[in-house]
Amino acid sequence: MSIPADDLAFILYINNISIQINCYVPIFLLLFGIIGHLTSCLVFVQRTLRSNPCSIYFLAASLSNLIFLITLLGPMLNLWNKSLNLLSIVSVLCKLSMFIVLVTRTLALWFIVLATIDRYLILCSSINQRQMKNLKQAYRLILIIAIVSIFIWIETIYCFDANLTGISIKCFVNSNVCLIYNNIILALISITIPSIMMLIFDLLTIVNIRQSRQIIHPSINTITVSNRRNRKIDWILTRMLLTQAFLIFLFNLPQAIHIFYLTITFYQPKTSVQGTIAGFIYYILLLLPFLSSCISFLLYLLNEKMFRETLIKLGKKIIERLKCNN
Incomplete structure (x- = not known):
């Protein structure tokens, strides 16, 4: 069945826009995000912060x-030189990369969920709830989330394969059953449930903040310098978390809704124009989670003085060590 000339021109136009967006926007976000998260890791391991579960x-x-x-950096760079795209040829690399991508994305969101729960508990008036917040518990929960995520996405070893025929993406799921399963798990476990939990505990945290302001605080003389510093760090981390969690919710939920729509309408026949539009929307919505993942460092840097001060101190330490080595 031939495609009308107007429809063909529209499809080519949309495909060209998609190619341009996929070639330049993701690589910029990836490079900025890698630098930002690497810097954030160096900041959060500093002594003043690493004793706090959040x-x-x-x-x-x-x-x-x-x-x-x-x-993801390798596949993005390969968009400029497809002859070097080993993920499309080597099945082991395809499976391994998709496993890492899906597991780490799931982990990142669920770790923020744990942080929102931690902020909620620390502001609770219940002593028992506060006692749940400690470093040992934090490491235990991180390990549990990691094991569960690995178990959920271990199916990538079977479902993903390289050098597939009939589709433009060569490293992709190898059956419709795997595609539907991955869409449902991605939308539910990796996006919808953690995003909703973030929103719920964010709202509960805000309620606790308002209630805590109405409580009569102890005399200033009874508060030690260490307690003041810890309390200040807690409030700063709470502000950082509230902002990031709301952005994650706003940027991730549209993708989940669209994935559910694609899954429900998977077996419904679509025209070439409808398929092109659906694919374009999918790629645009795919960039939103990248955006929320990549700008967290920028939010920390612009909004929190403590983060900037810790980063400056870290930079001075690195410069001093370099001078000593020379």
């Missing part, structure tokens, strides 16, 4: 995002 969750999320973006 900082540990931030560190785990930044490290997951860093691995996620580094893994």
Whole structure:
């Protein structure tokens, strides 16, 4: 069946826009995100922050995002030289890269969920709830989330393959059943559920903040310098988290909704124009989670003085060590 000339021109126009966007926008976001998350990791391991469970969750999320973006850097660079795209040829690399991408993206979002729960618990008036917030518990939860995520996405070893025929993406799922399964798991486990949990605990945290302001605080003389510093760090981390969690919710949920739509209408026949539009929307919505992942460092840097001061101190330490070595 031939395609009308107007429809063909429209399809070529949309495809050209998609190619231009995919060639330049993701690579810029990836490079900026890699530098940002690497810097964030260096900041969150500093002594003033690493004793706080929320900082540990931030560190785990930044490290997951860093691995996620580094893994995607190769395929993005290969868009400019497809002859070097080994992921499209070597099946093992295809499976491994997709496994790392899906696991680390899931981990990054769920670590932020743990951080929002941590902020909610620290502002609770219940002593038992506050006692749940400690470093040992944080490491234990991080390990549990990592094991569950690996178990969920271990199917990539079977479902993904390289050098597939009949589709433009050579490293992709090898059956419709795998495609539907991956779409549902990605939309539910990696996007919708963590995003909604972030929003819920963000709202609960805001309620706790308002209630805590109405509580009569102890005398200033009874508060030690260490407690003041820890309390200040807690409030700063809470502000950082609230901003990031709201952005993650706004940027990730549209992609989940679109994935659900594509899954529901998967077996419905579509015209060439409808398929092109659906693919274009999918790629645009795919950039939104990248954006939320890549700008977190910029939010920390612009909004929080403590983050900037810690980063400056880190830079001075590095410069001093370089001078000593020379």
